[in-house]
Amino acid sequence: MHVAMLIGALTKGGAERVLVNLAADLTEKGHEVTMVTQYKKENEYPLPDGVKRVISDITEEEITGSRIVNFGRRFGKLRMIWKTERPDVILSFIGKNNMMAILTSRFLHIPVAVSVRAEPALEYYNGWMRFMARHLFASADGVILQTRQCFSFFPEKVQKKAVILKNPINKAFFRQPYRGEREKTIVAVGRVDENKNHELLIRAFAGIAGEFPDYSLKIYGEGDQKERLQHLILELLLEKQAFMMGATSDVAGVIERARLFVLPSNSEGAPNTLIEAMLLGLTVISTDCPCGGPAELIEDGKNGYLIPVGDTQKLQEKMQYLLNHLQIADEIGENAAKAAAIFKPEVVYGEWENYLYSLTKLGK
Structure with missing residues (x-):
């Protein structure tokens, strides 16, 4: 053919x-x-x-x-x-x-x-x-x-x-989920544009950064909003904890040990990055955005969490809860890997x- x-x-x-x-x-x-x-x-x-x-x-x-x-x-x-x-x-x-x-x-x-x-x-x-x-x-x-x-x-x-x-999905993501001690990082992956709304994640992280000074936020990707978000990081005094990492050719390698994965988009189809993070056994949080892709992947509270689009406070609360309850976070990640096996x-x-x-x- x-x-x-x-x-x-x-x-x-x-x-x-x-x-x-x-x-x-x-x-x-x-x-x-x-x-x-x-x-x-x-x-x-x-x-x-x-x-x-x-x-x-x-x-x-x-x-x-x-x-x-x-x-x-x-x-x-x-x-x-x-x-x-x-x-x-x-x-x-x-x-x-x-x-x-x-x-x-x-x-x-x-x-x-x-x-x-x-x-x-x-x-x-x-x-x-x-x-x-x-x-x-x-x-x-x-x-x-x-x-x-x-x-x-x-x-x-x-x-x-x-x-x-x-x-x-790239076959590189079909590996045994990482079982060791996770890095104190919150990660996001995707084009750095207005729709992906990484500003939501940065502002939510700013609300918990003082409580969790050992944690960092790493956003992987390139796009027209990168410079603006770098300025926002400086404005919120997060330059020692939040980083715009640029694009990577090894997404699986750089995120597999992370503590949390966040998809803050305003809209998505069936988001690859969310599927990939779940396959790797990460604890995921996503906006419940149109056209319903995340909601078809995530059973809220069982294999991940859904929050309303644009809701900084809800995202902050979910991240705060999971970082304070690491055993629950690990269980959520294990369930995510099982659910994503359909791919x-x-x-x-x-x-x-x-x-x-x-x-x-x-x-x-």
Whole structure:
């Protein structure tokens, strides 16, 4: 099977990581994978050996002063990629990419699966995009959603084509949970942007930093809010306890011994970082954010804790409680690892492979 994957770029984020993980697994199984991105940027996930990379954006020489002409040239270039590569199926991720995948492959007899990776109302953030998503997706051969809540955004004609597939998780996270004495750290991992709302975590940590002077807060990731959050850390006099760590290529290694993991996002699909932390046996706290991903993973008080979106006080209270009751925290972490076992690679990767096969004319 030849799978063409379409996404804007491979910059480090949850959706991009899912696609790269999936590409690696399919390649290992002998499938052909072509990764089509509009751009190639710095700080990208490396592609596994054997995966072909194709850039779909027009060159500087092809750019004109007309947005309409530029769009037409981008459209034509992407369509030519499909004609040249002739994949058995196209898998598209995120926003406008999904629309372009459907439109540029029309009448080429190549099945298309589109994947919505976040809260649909945010991924399709204006009236025009929402109209297109709700109606154009009915022309897709498959629609992949993150949670049950996502279905309500779409009309019945799209819901009938929609499935929920679990996120393919990097096999590095499937290890025995750490059993030794945990480090006195609270960690978060993710793109440092407004939606991830690391400000909430920093302010909540400021409320307990004096009570727990031996503890530190470490936030891993890059993004446009990093400088502002560094200033906030200085403003709150936390520079000796709170640190913006930047991106890491070894998430499992740097967080597996941490005491707490916090996901403070305003919205999430099925957050990779939360799944990964649970697999590692960390004690997790997450906002109960739309479109319901954390709530589908966490049974509040049993394998983690859910707090209202944006509630600094609740987050502070939960962290304070767990740091004062380490035995309970350990039990919560053990339960988290058991609950996250449903993401076993052989099961999840197999579901994706079988689904993509089902859309093609190939026999398995």
